[in-house]
Amino acid sequence: MTVPDTDVRVEPGSFRDPGNRVFHRGDEVLRGLDERCARDWRALSVTDFFRAQTAAGxxxxxxxxxxxxxDAPWAAVLRHERIPFVSHPYEWSYGMLRDAALLHLDVLAAALEAGFTTKDGSAYNLQWHGARPVFIDIGSFEALRDGEPWAGxxxxxxTLLYPLLIxxxxGLDFQPFLRARVDGVEPEQMRRLFAGLRRWRAGVPTHVHLHGAIQSRNSAASTRDVRDQLRAAGFSRELALATVRGLTRLVGRLDHRPGDSHWSDYQRTCAYSVPDRQAKEAFVDRAVAGAGAYSVLDLGANxxxxxxxxxxxxxxxVxxxxxxxxxxxLYRTLREEGEQRILPLVMDLADPSPGGGWRGVERAAFVDRARADVVLALxxxxxxAIGRNVPLPDVLDQLTALTATGGNLVVEFVHPDDPMARRLLANKPDGLFPDYRRDAFEALLARRGRIVSRTVLPSGTRTLYQVVVGG
Incomplete structure (x- = not known):
């Protein structure tokens, strides 16, 4: 489908369903629907199910x-509420992925009861308002037809159940598995991971091994053949609902509490004194309050x-x-508080999420999604620069690239004589970082923006800067 309006930008990740396409017009998020999808939408939009789920967020x-x-080449055009920040499932924590899966199943169960289903079941169908998941793929809903299993x-x-099982x-972090393949973890990979006695873990016999056996048995059958077989066997909406409810019970039991890690007690064990922390909090509060920011990116949020x-x-x-x-x-705490302004994400700043999927743009890279009015790099x-050997100019290039032009970068420089810096330097060859100095850092900052405020923390070994990028 072509888009005649030159102000319209087609969403690169929205192409797999030919019946609808997401695009952007200015700050608006729009979706074009073909004739069939438009009929499904109009039937869906007047149901109590859809209105209640939308009202509940x-x-x-x-x-x-x-x-x-x-000038639109579609039978209908929808406008969606804009999600503040688009994230990918491999940037979520375990609790986030689990809650997203539960919402997906809850929405599907309610849809089935109302006579609808969804075409797919991807984790990418969900996004976040802070710590609250929201289902976004309106084009996935279609009228339920007798004898058809859930296509998703x-x-x-x-993309959801297998990473949770892993x-x-x-006890393996699921994020590398999802980041490696845009389509998620393949059944064959799961069968190898869950061989031997592991095959009897909860959810594995049915959703890994039996699922794989059924797929192999029906590999030569067409979708119509499978549908006819299910209809003849008496497959019904009630059976579909029972399947979804069974998945919900399984996912609800798959809780995984995070254990202790090097960073889990960082605020207590790091080198900050109480006066340092108080001065730092006051500096950050003044900087963000004075910036009039809508979006803030907190890097290394702990x-x-x-x-x-x-x-x-x-x-x-973010x-x-x-x-x-x-x-x-952090997510579980924010969820309990009902926080909808803070979105926690898993991200290694030395290895941020790259572009992925078709042509490397189906899933946008982190640096292409994350320009913010204020960036906190504390x-x-x-x-x-020391721990990961990234040259100091490159570190600042990345931080300023994440800051909107005219936006504010709030950055902390830990002096070489600070206890934490000394600890990192102790594991490096002598003389490896001759330019890691406060004067060199300030000179690099001045080339990238205007330093409007600075303060040395009471300990004397850390300095905070507020920089207007490009100013």
Missing amino acids: RIVGTEELTPTPV YRQFCQ QAHL DGRYARIAARHAGHV AVEQDPAVVDT AVVHHL
């Missing part, structure tokens, strides 16, 4: 543009202390932390 707010724009079951397994039963301060003054905050266990603890620079 479980399905993204959506309205049809009427009349349909005359395989996708649900590969972490719950094997327990979310500074993300919370930023959220007092901003519309939304809190990035590399340790999945720390992110999961206790981050020394870990990248």
Whole structure:
């Protein structure tokens, strides 16, 4: 489908369903529907199910543009509520993935009861308002037809259930598995991971081994053949609902509590004194309050202390932390509080999410999604420059690239004589970082923006800067 309006940008990740396509017009998020999808939408939009789920914030707010724009090549055009920040499932913690899976199943169960189903079951059908998941793929809903199984079951397994099984039963972080393949974890890989006695773990016999056996048996059969076989066997909406409820019970039992890690107690064990912490909190509060920011990116967020301060003054905050266990603890706390302004994400800043999927743009890279009005880089620079051997100019290039032009970068420089810096330097050859000095850092900052404020913390070994990028 072509788009005649030059102000319209087609969403690169929206092409797999030829019946509908997401695109952007200015700040609007729109979806074009063909004739069949438009009929499904209009039937869906008047149901009590859809209205209730939307009112509860479980399905993204959506309205049809009427009349349909005359230059639009679709039978209907929808406008969606804009999600503050689009994230990918491999950037979520275990608790986030589990809650997303449960919402997906709850929405599907309610849809089945109303006479609808979903075409797919991908984790990418969900996004977040802070710590609250929301179902966004309106184009996935279609009228339920007798004798048809849930078409999204395989996708649900590969992008949601299988990653949860891997972490719950094997203790392996699921994020690398999802990042490796945009379509998720393949059944054959799961069968190898869950061989021997592991095959009897909860959920594995049915959704890994039996699922794989059925797929192999029906590999030569067409979709119509399978549908006819199910209809003849008496497959019904009640059986579909029973399957979804069984999955819900399984996912509900697959809880995995994060254990202790190097970073989980960082705020207590790091080198900050009480006066240092108080001065740092006051500096961050002033900087964000004075910036008039809508979006804030907190890099190395740890327990979310500074993300919370930023959220007092901003519309939304993305809190990035590399340790999945720390992110999961933060997420569970934010969820209990009902926080909808802070989104915690798992991200290694030295290896951020790249572009993925078809042509490398189906899933946008983190650096292409994350430009913010204010970027907080607190206790981050020394870990990248010394701990990960990233040249100091490159560290600042990355931080300023994540900051909107005219936006504010709030950055902390840990002096070489600080206890944490000395600890990192002790593991490196002598003389490896001759330019890791405060004067060199300030000169690099001045080339990338205007330093509007600075303060040395009471300990004397750390300095905070507020920089207007490009200013």
